[in-house]
Amino acid sequence: MSTEGSRRRDVTVADVAKAAKVSKAQAARALGNYGAVSDDVRERVLAAAEELGYRPNELARSMNTGRSNTLGVVVGDIENPHFGLATRGITDTAKKSGYNVILINTDEEKQAEVDAVRVLLDKRVDGLIVAPASSTDFPHLREVQESGRPLVLLDRAAEGLEVETFAVDMGPVSYESTKQLIGLGHLRIAFVSTLKSEQPYREGMALESSQIADRVDGMRRAFQEQALPFPADLVRLNAGDAGSIKAVARDLVTGPDPATAIIASDGLIALSVVEAIQESGLRIPDDISFIMYDDFAWTRLISPPLTVIAQPVYEMGRAAASALIRKIEGRPAAASGPELHPRLIQRGSVGAPRTALEGTLSLG
Amino acid sequence: MSTEGSRRRDVTVADVAKAAKVSKAQAARALGNYGAVSDDVRERVLAAAEELGYRPNELARSMNTGRSNTLGVVVGDIENPHFGLATRGITDTAKKSGYNVILINTDEEKQAEVDAVRVLLDKRVDGLIVAPASSTDFPHLREVQESGRPLVLLDRAAEGLEVETFAVDMGPVSYESTKQLIGLGHLRIAFVSTLKSEQPYREGMALESSQIADRVDGMRRAFQEQALPFPADLVRLNAGDAGSIKAVARDLVTGPDPATAIIASDGLIALSVVEAIQESGLRIPDDISFIMYDDFAWTRLISPPLTVIAQPVYEMGRAAASALIRKIEGRPAAASGPELHPRLIQRGSVGAPRTALEGTLSLG
C-alpha cells in the first residue's frame, strides 16, 4: 500500500570513519564536535558523512553522555487552552536552549500521572515539569527528587515538597472578587471546578488541588470577614465534560435558593456554564453575575464581556522551563523569577443581584 | 537553593542480578518480561528489583530493540485550539497503544519544521505525524520516507508525496458556503488566513498550503460559476498576531469598496476579526456577514452565534495516530479510515448585504 522504504540499516560513525579513512574515534570527534581534530581530518569526515547521509543516533549519544536534551512535561489536559498556552511557553523556551519536549496528558487522573512520571524518568529525560493533579498526595514526585532528576512544578503546588513552583497565588484575588460580589449584595456565590473529589464539598474540607483550595479559601475569608455564612453548598466539584457542567449550572440557578453569582474555575467550565445560563433564559448580569478564571479573547466578544481573573499563563510556562533548564545545566537560580500575579479584569458580567434589597448588609 | 539529590548512579540489571544471585541475562529476562524464566528466579529478581528501586533504562532498551515507543508530532502552533484538540486526539490514541509523544512546534516556519523532523529522526522516534507548513516544498518529508520511518500527515497534504494524509477536503464546503453568500447578494467576500506568503494574493496564484489553496479554490469556483469576478483583492494572507489580523480586518471593512462578508481561516483569526468588527461599530450580520472555519464552543455564545465550518479535529488526530501506529507495527491498513468530513453549521452570522439591492444577480 505504500513506499515502505525497507528501513535500511542506518549509517554509523564506523561507516563514516571507514569512508574517510580515519579511526572511529576521530570520526566521532569530528562528527560530535568535541575533542581535538585536525582540519584535514574534520574535512574528510564531514565530507564522507554528507556523502553517506550520516545522521547521529541520539539514543546512543544520550546513553553515553547521560543527557537526552529532552524535557518531560506532564499536564492535566492539553486540550484546555490554559495548558495549551502554558505548553507553548514551555516549548518555546525549551527550543531556544536546544531542548525537546515529551508531553504527557493525564486527564487529571492520579494514576496516569504516576505512570507518566515513571515513563519519563525511564526515558531519561533531563528534567520534569509537572502540573500535579494532587497537591497533597505525590509519592511519585518524591520519587523524582530521589532520582536526582531536576523537577519544577507548574500551576499547582505540592505541599511540603521542596521544589520550585510556578503558579500564581489565587488566594488574594479570590478574596477580593468575592468581597466585591458581597459588596454588591451577593450572598449566594457559587464556584464550579473540575477538581475530582469523592465527596461533595463541605465547609472546611481539604481540597486536593492547592490552586482550587486557595480560591475557595479566598471566598470563605471574604464571607467570614463580613460575618456572613459561606454558601458551601454552592461549591461544586467534579464538573467534568460539557454535559455535566451544564447540569451543574442549571442546578445552581434553579431551586428555592439559587446562586446569584457564579465563578467558573477555568475557560472550559465557563463556556458550558454561560451556555447553560443563556439556555435557561437568564441574563448576565441582570439575573446572575459571572466571573471566570483565565482571560481568553472570546470573553471580550460575548455580551456582556466577561469579568475575568487573568493570569500570566504563557509566562508561567516560560518561567518553569527556564528554571528547569537552569537546574539541569547546574547554573545558579536567577536572582528573582518573574512576578506571577493574577489580575481581576472588570468587564460587564458582574452586577447587583435581583435580591439585593432583601440582603442584610453592612460592609467596611 | 534545593535538594539536589546528588544524582546517584542508577541501579542496573547487573545490580539486580547480583542481588538476586542470578545471571545478568536471567535478571534482564525477568525484568524485561521476555524469554523463559522460572517462577523462582522471576520472584527473586522482582523482589531484588523492588528492593533496590530498579528502573529500566529505556534508552538502552531502545538501542537494542530499535524501537522507542515514541511518536514524533510536528505542528504549527499548539496554542491554537485547533492543534490542541488534534494533539489530544493523538496523545489519547498513542497512550492507549503504549506510545509517548514528542511534540514540536514550528510556528509554521519552514526551517523549524525541517529541523524538527531531523531531530525526531535522530531521536529515533518510531514514526512521525506532521502537519506540513508547505504542501509544495518538503524535501524533509522525502527524507523521512527514505529513512524508512513511518510517516503520516495531518491537516494538510503534500502534493505528489505518497503518504497517508488525514485532513478534510475543504474544497466543496468552501464552494457551498461561498455560493450561499453569493446567493444572498454578496460580491465582496473576503478570506483571511495566517498562511505566510512573500507576495500578496493574486488570482490564480499557487498557495503553499493545500488546506488554504482548497478553500480559496472553492470560493473561486463559486464565483466563476456565476460568471462573477472573483474579488482576489480580498484574499488576505500573512495575518499573523492579533494586532495584524485586526489591522487587516479594519482595512477590509473600510474604504470605497469594502467586503460585505468575511471568512476567517481559523478560530484565532476569527477572534481578532470579530473584535475588530465590533470595535469599528459594525454589526454582524446586518453590516457584514461572517463565517469561520472550526467550531468552538465560544462561537455559540457570542451574539449573533457564528456560522461555522466544523471539522472533526479530534478525530483527525485520533485517526492519524492510529494509522501511524498500525504502520509502525506492520499491521495492514484499516479497511476504511473514518470519514473526515467538514460541515457548514448555519447560525446567525450570515445575512444579506446592505448593498444587495445594487447587485446584479441571477442565480441557478
Next chain:
DNA sequence: CTGAAAGCGCTAACAG
C-alpha cells in the same frame, strides 16, 4: 592530534 579499546545498560543469539 590520533587510534585502540573499554564501556554505557540492555537485548539477543548461542550453547548448555
Next chain:
DNA sequence: CTGTTAGCGCTTTCAG
C-alpha cells in the same frame, strides 16, 4: 530453563 558472549552506536579513557 540458565548462563556466556556479543553486540547496539556512540563517547571516553589512555597510550602513543
